[in-house]
């Protein structure tokens with residue numbers, strides 16, 4: 001998210017605390033993998049009943065429908081595929097080990113869905129499946145973190161080359177894996193649609209719900225798979241436009257617009273986005289969507305918090321609140 005919640009009278013400030021931060025990153029490669037087994041080339045196609053073939057220990061096993069979100073963290077002796085010393089695309093500010101963190105126990109956990117086994121991520125297999133493709137992550141800091149995690153997983157077997165970089169905080173980047181001619185890119189676009197982010201001269205975001213953000217939309221033709229991962233920026237003060245009309249605003253005291261909340265505009269933004277994706281028909285495009293996700297930091301994002309947890313949250317802690325389930 002990388003954003004500050006400036007208003008406290010809503011129930012979402014809990015987001016800045018606790019919730020399971022890493023389940024999502026663990027699941028993303030699996031979701032990507034699944035899509036390549038059952039690609040969804042059109043939103044109109046019916047998604048087949050999940051019956052998938054997952055290679056595990058060299059034999060093909062059939063796994064019945066599995067709810068990957070229902071499970072537990074279990075201790076894992078194998079440890080992660082990467083850590084702060086083995087991945088060189090990891091950001092300095094995220095590298096606990098180089099900043100002197102001494103305990104390493106937090107690295108030795110894995111996610112175990114109740115109904116099935118989640119095979120260990122196989123970077124080489126992933127690279128083979130996605131060779132000659134362009135995988136793009138589009139969204140807010142959640143998209144960026146998913147990308148960073150994937151890069152580290154893949155760089156345990158093949159070194160990526162940074163081929164493009166632009167924007168503050170490298171908001172737009174592209175890596176190339178020469179070994180498999182795979183491109184992986186990230187596009188900062190916290191609203192998906194056109195928008196002006198709040199800044200020193202503007203105390204709210206301005207969103208134009210009827211057109212997608214050209215910064216990523218303009219490169220859609222080049223993409224083979226896109227992960228859209230965003231949500232939290234919709235909680236911020238904003239004024240919403242459709243054409244030349246102001247539809248209303250969200251949390252904008254002082255402006256003379258009707259408060260319309262963010263759910264409906266969020267839906268409109270997704271419509272605009274999905275319509276644009278459907279219009280692109282030159283080649284197949286796989287689309288993976290994540291919306292509101294648990295916070296990926298503890299405490300206030302801009303207050304230099306630490307990550308003091310040594311083990312995953314116990315069951316029942318960090319429950320999602322009602323508004324998130326809507």
Ligand SMILES: *[C@@H]1O[C@H](CO)[C@@H](O)[C@H](O)[C@H]1NC(C)=O
Pocket residue numbers: 079081082083084085086104107
């Ligand atoms: C980090 O990864 C490297 C390479 O796999 C490994 O040698 C090292 O032991 C790992 N460090 C920790 C703390 O797990």
Ligand SMILES: *[C@@H]1O[C@H](CO)[C@@H](O)[C@H](O)[C@H]1NC(C)=O
Pocket residue numbers: 132133134163176181182183
């Ligand atoms: C990857 O990016 C490079 C540099 O932008 C480009 O020349 C190449 O065609 C791209 N390959 C794929 C598979 O998208």
Ligand SMILES: *[C@@H]1O[C@H](CO)[C@@H](O)[C@H](O)[C@H]1NC(C)=O
Pocket residue numbers: 256
């Ligand atoms: C706010 O909008 C209403 C309706 O358009 C208008 O009657 C009123 O004068 C406006 N108030 C201000 C302070 O602009």
